[in-house]
Amino acid sequence: MTETTTHRAGLGEDAASTMRPILHYTARNTWLNDPNGLVWHDGLYHLFYQNNPFDNVWGNMSWGHATSTDLLHWTEHPVAIACDEEEDVFSGSIVVDHGNTSGFGTEEDPALVAIYTSAFKEGSTHQGTQAQSLAFSTDGGMTWSKYAGNPVLGRGSAHFRDPKVFRYEGSAGACWVMVAVEAQHQQVVMYRSANLKDWEYLSTFGPANSSEGEWECPDLFPLPVDGNPENVKWVLVVNVNPGAVAGGSGGQYFVGHFDGVQFTADPDSLVSPDADGSTDLRQCLWLDWGRDYYAAVSFSNTPDNRRIMIGWMNNWDYANSLPTAPWRSGMSLAREVELATVEGLPRLVQRPVLPLVLPLDSGVPKSTFQDVELHDSVLELPDAMPGSALLIEAEILPGSVRSIAFRLLCAPDGSAATVLSFDPVTSQLTLDRRTSGNTAFHEKFASAESAPVKLDGGVLRLRIIVDQSVEVFAQDGRVVLSDLVFPLPGSLGTDLRVEGGTATILKLVVSSLS
Structure with missing residues (x-):
């Protein structure tokens, strides 16, 4: 079996290839989109994903495959579950069948079971419909066999897809639960099974909140609030396209209760339509306020x-138009999510999975600024380094300034930069890529996204990862903004600008990660 490690820019690659990120997974020379089948098994994180094995645009949907021990260093493997003359293999999930309920493995050596959407092609028995099918692996996820009894669940629908399956044990008994979508009805539909093969309908949730576009890639999981096992809430993630807060694709979520049959959203998770029937999207709960975080699902x-x-x-x-070759598109950093009390309500907080400690003797280039006052001035920060990602961790007391702005990936002549700014008056954090470099490849790419950020004790806390993209985690991950950027060649400059008063840099650390 051939394997290829995570692919990074190097000698012999053209300009488009040198736009590969360092920390974010990309396929070697093909297209990818939705992550699916995320599972941990025998010491490995398995990332399966929608993949076109033959080209770098969407089509021929199959499951690509990569593995990692730390969620940062990835090894790409051959296509795991391939499309054929009958079906495209759309999104889904994987479970470890510990009890061998499916009979595909043994109790001592459980199989991995993939539950995926069969998008049936013209000429097939089920043409024009989408239904749920199974594949299984008995060698730790490296090779897969499609179940002869596929599909195992259909509704006669053309848009029934994206099953996320998990093991439920609670008041409704022990069973497998599936959450999938009727995409064009903006509904999450739920089923249960004892063996992963025979499914019984449970309930439906939706439409709710952002419901103008198609609903896709749902996820449902319990989390303790503030780490308290006596106070557990359920989180339902629903990705929507179009209809996200920043435009186009994005992920919304609801907090509530699941009793093994039905999910009920807490009233404070729901937004009532305005008098004209429209919904204020900025009142909805979003995984990410940027343009580039979609189809997010969690590991099993x-x-x-x-x-x-x-x-x-x-x-x-603009997905099919990104100016890269031969690869196109990548994944976000892995994020650990928790429920925390925010302004009296349970809300998701997200933290990027990065090395927790970077000691002084780690060899990682690092610069630290502490207790620095800036008054209508510019603080020059270390440049980004070719072949590395930049991590900026900041605690800033804005005081009464008009604006605080990080300029990232600045061109040598100052003509281009990505700007992350905070306005203390409006309490808005804005990520602006309109002058970030190459934005002309699609009319919808140049954009500026903003999110409301409430300071704690007057302090703005930011964790910024710059890696041919910008992912911003504000206030310990209560607010996240993520955008792709395509800077001009040589755009490595970084600075911090304060306008309209004095701000205090309580602590600012810039690290280079390679």
């Missing part, structure tokens, strides 16, 4: 019950 079977998510770092508005 993770150690210590950690809830870790990965999203597709792209937007259907």
